[in-house]
Amino acid sequence: MPPVSSAAHDGDDVRAAAAGDRRAFQRLYALHVGRVYGALHRLAGYDHARAEDLTQDAFIRAWQKLPGFRHESSFGTWLYRLAVNVALMDIRARGADPVRVVDDEHLPDSGETPFCAAERHELEQAIGRLPPRARAVLVLHDIEGWRHEDIGDELGMAVGTSKAQLHRARQLLRKTLGENA
The missing domain is CATH 1.10.1740.10 (RNA polymerase sigma factor, region 2, helix turn helix motif)
Known part of the structure; x- marks a missing residue:
């Protein structure tokens, strides 16, 4: 059954x-x-x-x-x-208040190699430092898999604004993490 x-x-x-x-x-x-x-x-x-x-x-x-x-x-x-x-x-x-960045001790131990864990930690910190609306769009689109139309509805912004915020978030991540990101 x-x-x-x-x-x-x-x-x-x-x-x-x-x-x-x-x-x-x-x-x-x-x-x-x-x-x-x-x-x-x-x-x-x-x-x-x-x-x-x-x-x-x-x-x-x-x-x-x-x-x-x-x-x-x-x-x-x-x-x-x-x-x-x-x-x-x-x-x-x-608003645009800065987000507190987590310490290493607050990250879960997932059995990753130290190199992978360090990269993941660096990425999490970089995402955490993004402006709140850009971070929300990035997380909802790239991590959660939402469409720009749904993000726009939820955040009260136009689809074009959602796309622009995603572009901005990705640019800021590249700048923070280096051009190879």
Whole structure:
């Protein structure tokens, strides 16, 4: 018998959680927290503490808005969009304030070679130093795979502006990391 997809389980848990079942929401949390945190960690400029706060805020908002979930998309898609919106509102609220760069001790040990880990760390720091809107466009487009139309809708900018911000972010990364980047 083929395994039941997580989306099928999501449906039951979503309905139960929308009716106030905290255990169902805990199951949804456990299933989706990794993807949500990963996206928010990148959008927060690799700031672990900020990403944790944003993840908590996203799940609190999801709990509050769950009774209004219309099932027009999967719960995972809805939650992911909600979480990204939480991060984008945080970026807007912070304006162009510089992002705190993480220390080596906050980076997870992924079993990488020291050379690869150093390159990854350098890239994360460079992304973290990008202006907030350029960073958001870069992360959403190049890492999360969003289309410029969707980025424009989410960030309240024209498609051309999204493309220009992506170009700017890439130029700044090349300048920071060297021309071979």
